[in-house]
Amino acid sequence: MTIAAPAEAAPRVPNAAMEFARRQPLGAISFVIICVMMTAGIFCEWVAPYDPLAIDFVQLLGAPSLEHWCGTDAYGRDICSRLIYGARTALVIGFTSSFVGSTLGAILGVASAYFGGRIDNWIQRVVDILLAFPIIVLALVVVAAFGRFAVAGIDVNLILAIAIPIVPRVARVVRAAALSVRVMPYVDAARAAGYSHTRIIFRHMAPNVVAPYLIMLTAFIAQAILAEASLSFLGLGVQEPTAAWGLMLSGNAADFYRQAPWMILFPGVAISLAVFAFNLFGDSLRDYLDPRFKV
Amino acid sequence: MLRYTVNRILLMIPTLLGVAVLIFFMLRVVPGDIVEVKLRGDGGSVTQETIEAERKRLGLDKPWHEQFVGWMVGVATLDLGISMWTERPVVEEMALRLELSLEVAILATIFAVLIAVPLGTLAALFRDTWIDYLMRIMTIGGISIPSFWFGMIIMLSLLALFNWLPPITFTSIYEDPIANLTQLIWPALAVGYRYCAVAARMIRSSLLEVLNEDYIRTARAKGVFERLVISRHALRNALLPAITVIGLEFTFLIGGLVVTEQVFNLNGIGQLFVQSVARNDFTLIQGMVMLIAGFYVLVNLGIDLLYAVFDPRIRYE
Numbered sequence: 001m002t003i004a005a006p007a008e009a010a011p012r013v014p015n016a017a018m019e020f021a022r023r024q025p026l027g028a029i030s031f032v033i034i035c036v037m038m039t040a041g042i043f044c045e046w047v048a049p050y051d052p053l054a055i056d057f058v059q060l061l062g063a064p065s066l067e068h069w070c071g072t073d074a075y076g077r078d079i080c081s082r083l084i085y086g087a088r089t090a091l092v093i094g095f096t097s098s099f100v101g102s103t104l105g106a107i108l109g110v111a112s113a114y115f116g117g118r119i120d121n122w123i124q125r126v127v128d129i130l131l132a133f134p135i136i137v138l139a140l141v142v143v144a145a146f147g148r149f150a151v152a153g154i155d156v157n158l159i160l161a162i163a164i165p166i167v168p169r170v171a172r173v174v175r176a177a178a179l180s181v182r183v184m185p186y187v188d189a190a191r192a193a194g195y196s197h198t199r200i201i202f203r204h205m206a207p208n209v210v211a212p213y214l215i216m217l218t219a220f221i222a223q224a225i226l227a228e229a230s231l232s233f234l235g236l237g238v239q240e241p242t243a244a245w246g247l248m249l250s251g252n253a254a255d256f257y258r259q260a261p262w263m264i265l266f267p268g269v270a271i272s273l274a275v276f277a278f279n280l281f282g283d284s285l286r287d288y289l290d291p292r293f294k295v
Numbered sequence: 296m297l298r299y300t301v302n303r304i305l306l307m308i309p310t311l312l313g314v315a316v317l318i319f320f321m322l323r324v325v326p327g328d329i330v331e332v333k334l335r336g337d338g339g340s341v342t343q344e345t346i347e348a349e350r351k352r353l354g355l356d357k358p359w360h361e362q363f364v365g366w367m368v369g370v371a372t373l374d375l376g377i378s379m380w381t382e383r384p385v386v387e388e389m390a391l392r393l394e395l396s397l398e399v400a401i402l403a404t405i406f407a408v409l410i411a412v413p414l415g416t417l418a419a420l421f422r423d424t425w426i427d428y429l430m431r432i433m434t435i436g437g438i439s440i441p442s443f444w445f446g447m448i449i450m451l452s453l454l455a456l457f458n459w460l461p462p463i464t465f466t467s468i469y470e471d472p473i474a475n476l477t478q479l480i481w482p483a484l485a486v487g488y489r490y491c492a493v494a495a496r497m498i499r500s501s502l503l504e505v506l507n508e509d510y511i512r513t514a515r516a517k518g519v520f521e522r523l524v525i526s527r528h529a530l531r532n533a534l535l536p537a538i539t540v541i542g543l544e545f546t547f548l549i550g551g552l553v554v555t556e557q558v559f560n561l562n563g564i565g566q567l568f569v570q571s572v573a574r575n576d577f578t579l580i581q582g583m584v585m586l587i588a589g590f591y592v593l594v595n596l597g598i599d600l601l602y603a604v605f606d607p608r609i610r611y612e
Contacts, residue, residue, distance in 0.1 A: 129313045132591040133584075134550025137568070144572040144580050145321050226441055230554045233443060234569050249444060261451055268444035276439035 020288055027284025033277035041088040050078035052085040052243045061260040071262040073248070079262065083270050085243035090274060093159055093238075094225040101163035101224075102217040105170025110205050112171065113178035114187075114197070123171070130168040135223055136230050138165035143236050158237055162227045170216045174209050181208045211289045219282030222275045229271045245271045296603065303599050307592040314588040315370045315581075319363055322577050353379055366581065375582035380574045385582035388567065395465055395479070396556070396563035400548045402483035407491035408541065414491075415498025415537075416530065422503065430495060437492025442551040446485035446558040453481070463560055482559045486551035490544050497540040502533040535605055542598040546591045 021028035040047050049069075056076030064071040070079035112123040130138065142161035181187065182205070190200045231237030232246030240247065248267040256263055350356045354365070369376055375385040418430035453459055461478045468475040505511065506529055514524045552565035564583070571579035 125309075125313065126317070129310060129317060129588075132310070132314065132546075132588050134547045134553075136550045136553055137584075137587060140553065140568065140572045141318070141321060141580065141584060144575060144577075145324060222439075229441060230443065233554060234557060236569070236572060249447065257451055257454055261455075264444075264447050264451060268441070268447065271444060272436075272440045275441070276435060279439055280435065 020284075024284035024288050027281055027288065030277040030280035030284065033273060034281060037087050037274060037277070038091060040084045041091045044085050044088050048078075048081035048084040050081040052077060052081045053241050054078070061256060061263075063260075064262055070266045071260065073260075073263055074256065079248070079266055082243040082248060083245070083266060086245045086248065086267070086270065087274075089238055089242060089244040090225045090228060090271075093162065093228045094221045094274075094278075097159045097162035097228075098166060098217055098220040098224045100159065101166025102170045102213060102220055104163070105167040105216070106174045106206070106209065106213045107201070108167065109171040109174030109176075110178045110201050110209060113175045113182050114201050114205060116182070120175075124175075127168040127171050130165070131172070133165070135162075135165040135227050139227055139231060140234075140236065143231065155238065158228070158231065161231070162224050165227075166220050166224070170213070170220070173212055173216060177209045177212045178205055181205050184208075215282055215286045215289065218278060218285055222278035222282065225271065225274050225278065245274075299603055300600060303596055307596060310592055311370075311585070311588060312367075315367060315585060318581050318584045319366055322580060323359060370585060375585060376578040378571075378576055378579045380571070380576045380579065385579055388579065389564065389582060389586055392563045392567050394467065395561060396549075396552055396565060398468060398475075399479050399483050399486065399552060399556075399561070399563065400545065402479060403487035403490055403548060404541070404545055406483060406487040407494055407544075411491045411494035411498060411541075412534075415495040416502060416525070418495070418499045419502035419506065420525070427499075430499070434492035434496050437489045440488070441554070442486045442489055443554040443558045445488055446482060446555050449481050449485055450558070461559070465562065479561075482552075482555050482561060485555050485558070486548055489551060490548065493544055494537065494541050498533065498537045501536045502529060505529050505533040508532075535602065538601060539598055542594050546587075546594045549587055549590070 021031075054077060056072065059068065059072045059076040061074060062068055062072040062076070068078050068080065070083060073079055073082070108123060108127075112120045133141075139161040142164050143157070146157040146160065148155060148157055187200065187204055190204050195204075228237055228244070229246030229249075232244045233250045235250055238244035238247055240251075245267045249264060347356070354362065357365075366376070373386070377383065378385050378388055381388065414430050414433075418427045421427055450460060453461070461481050462474065463478075465478065466474045511524060511528055514528045515521070519528070549565065549568075552563060553568055554565070556563045556565035557569065564586070567579070568583045570576075571583060
């Protein structure tokens with residue numbers, strides 16, 4: 001499924017995707033950007049013109065040319081290919097950490113609203129404390145606490161480090177939405193029917209907070225990509241020689257301000273575009289799904 | 296008002312205690328500590344005995360409850376221990392860098408507020424015109440562009456335009472204000488852009504809300520000049536919610552500084568934090584977290600008190 005440019009205002013719009021594109025043209029544009037990124041990320045091997053790890057000593061710090069569209073870096077690696085492979089890194093880490101964080105946050109939020117009373121109080125206390133820290137600061141603390149732990153080439157602890165700061169932020173919003181679901185007669189009915197707490201939380205309440213959950217999930221992919229880029233830039237995220245946008249800006253990249261500004265320029269544009277697209281898509285999704293809902 | 300203030304100050308204590316407990320246990324869930332990093336980091340071979348001796352010297356061999364009591368007593372008496380890497384008091388290490396980071400943060404705030412207030416107001420007044428669209432594009436950029444990359448772009452532009460880079464050595468503003476500003480204005484710009492975007496968006500939306508209120512219509516109906524309607528009736532009420540956002544974002548500036556200080560090679564709080572994480576310096580990390588939390592509760596206290604001053608209803612609750 002792809003959405004082309006904003007559709008013409010048709011008298012009757014048959015499906016939801018077209019309706020979304022018509023009502024939220026900016027959202028549709030950002031969706032196209034996301035699709036392009038995803039295609040590049042999934043089909044790296046076919047899309048990328050070069051091997052992102054191939055070192056070429058003849059082409060050190062090569063300027064952008066027809067051969068190397070975005071130039072080459074200090075090791076003669078093709079920047080364009082590294083950007084394409086970097087899209088894979090950013091999307092994998094962005095998606096998984098936002099998914100893990102938002103899901104945990106949503107469960108916590110719904111549970112907090114459902115049980116109420118003392119449990120709610122304690123959960124909200126902890127949420128309040130965690131909210132005192134910016135995402136990147138909390139992620140750094142988790143990095144310090146857990147160290148590195150790679151499974152199949154993916155740093156699980158990096159994903160965790162980005163996911164944990166997302167949990168309290170989602171929990172807060174989902175709890176607010178779940179509080180209004182909590183007082184619905186069907187929840188009382190379910191309790192009267194003797195269903196277990198788990199069943200009520202997952203089968204009766206969770207489906208009714210899907211809208212805020214989806215909105216937060218998309219919006220936090222943007223934050224997660226930004227956090228991954230920042231951590232990698234600081235040398236505490238993705239490690240060389242894996243291609244990652246933040247990593248491309250770090251280390252000796254700054255030594256080449258004069259000789260090779262393209263080394264700085266393109267990765268930053270990639271990060272900004274990705275964050276921009278997911279932010280905008282999340283916003284449009286919010287306006288489309290629930291105009292009254294504000295994150 | 297006094298009662299309210301005292302109440303609010305007392306409420307800070309449980310939050311800070313919670314942070315202290317949480318950070319202590321978070322750092323100790325997974326085994327492994329600084330001693331390994333410090334002694335084995337370079338790949339040299341070190342005997343187990345040396346490692347044990349170093350652990351003992353740093354107090355890491357004590358049972359965790361003893362360490363915990365020591366830490367909590369330290370927090371209560373504002374003694375955050377000794378850095379495990381540099382072996383200097385944590386408080387001293389932080390105090391050294393605070394001036395620089397605080398100055399960048401304040402400069403960023405000034406820059407953000409100076410631009411955000413007029414920009415947000417104009418965008419709200421000329422809603423859906425080109426001014427509004429321009430502001431939206433600018434603010435979306437502010438939220439999407441990573442501040443550290445924006446900092447790099449600033450450096451790149453300075454180099455391209457003036458063939459000049461800001462100085463690297465820090466001079467205090469009390470010694471030489473000009474040298475100080477030429478160094479710190481750029482990182483302030485880099486982290487201030489996002490700040491400005493968030494504040495401008497907030498001012499726009501809260502002003503739009505206020506402009507729909509009945510009292511604005513009343514003011515217009517009785518013939519008050521439009522300029523006065525905006526400045527006295529609308530802006531005054533719209534700025535109150537904006538203050539919350541501006542205040543909270545101020546505490547979150549540290550997030551931007553953590554990465555941006557690296558770009559400009561500034562020896563500030565952010566860089567210290569990154570170093571402490573890279574070196575597994577637990578005492579320093581704990582201290583930094585307490586500093587950030589303390590800052591957060593203080594700014595929140597400020598916001599609440601400001602609210603109480605502007606909106607008397609809150610005081611009597």
